[in-house]
Amino acid sequence: MSHEWIEKQSSQFSGKALIKRWLKMGYVDQHVFSETQEGTPQGSVVSPLLANIALHGMEEELDILYRKTYKSNGSYAIHPKCKIALVKYADDFVVLTETKEQAQSVYVRLQPYLSNRGLELSNEKTKITHIEDGFAFLGFSVRQYKTWQGNKLLIKPSKESIKKAKEKIRDTFRIMKGQPVRELIKVLNPIIRGYGQYWKHVVSKKSFGVIENYVFHKTCKYLRQLHPKKPWKWIKKRYFRKPNHGGNNSWILTCPITNIQLLHMTWIKIKRHVMVLYKNSPDDPALKEYWEKRDRKVFDTENTLDRIKLARKQGYRCALCRQPLQNGEKVIVRILEVPTGEVTKLVHTPCIK
16 A cells, blocks of 8 residues: 555545554564555554555546435435445445446456556455346345245355354363453454454344354353363253343353353344444534434443443433543443442543553
8 A cells, every 4th residue: 555645645634644654664574673664554453444545536537426316314325327336445445336347347447546546456365246146245145035925135254254263262262261261251342243243234133142152162161171070960050040131041051150241142232233424423522412422322222231220320421531432442341430439330431541
């Protein structure tokens, strides 16, 4: 990715000096520092933003047009005269066309556009495919299926994404071998919650069940290794309970000392993602109310009932800094001292520090 192009596009931005430092920050490999002359820092939180800056204008390059719909929410849709659509996230994108010939022409049209930015299409990762064969994008499988009701497009977690989740869970059990159950649960819960929250907006019920069965299998093996001389009946009685939040499933891994439980992915509610309206930016002061309402809905779908109740009492704002809870910072529960005693509140982690 061309540094000169990014610097040119951000020349009127007040943080241009910081962007230049990000690009030139270099890297350390085998304790040796190397300068960076091109590309962006891999894994950095700023990399997707820099990629968006570099690839801005791809819609215009492909002559993709939008028009305002007649819906009350003021949304936009692809213009009916336009035969191409684009879905882009950072440096990954999918171009949707009506014919194979149109798809092939995209290669030719994008070559000079990408070349100006110091980029080129990856031959390994780029391909032309039919929607009935499907394709993988950002960890999801997008494919059209033939059903008795007609053709139906389904988006599911991809096989590669499920495989990576299993590998991470397997490695966690290996690393935590011999550790107390409470420590295992503390490490596993964020992993299960993270994948579940990422997958919950698509057709993922079956995938949730696959991961849950895999975790249960690994849990049984882990407990047998933890207590090799104890019978299974003793292990079950000591470590398995019904859910603290209610339910009849008596196979929930539970720490006998702290009573914390292992999260089951199937507890995460599957809910379709509501798209952000076209060109609605969080930085637009006129849309402050729109984003506050949206953030509150997101918070309610991603947290437990107790945390939701606390958030509503606090007006969905941090108890210390009074900034919105959904501002990108980690939210934790803390007991704070007030003149009338101690109260439980939701606060941002940096506020505690």
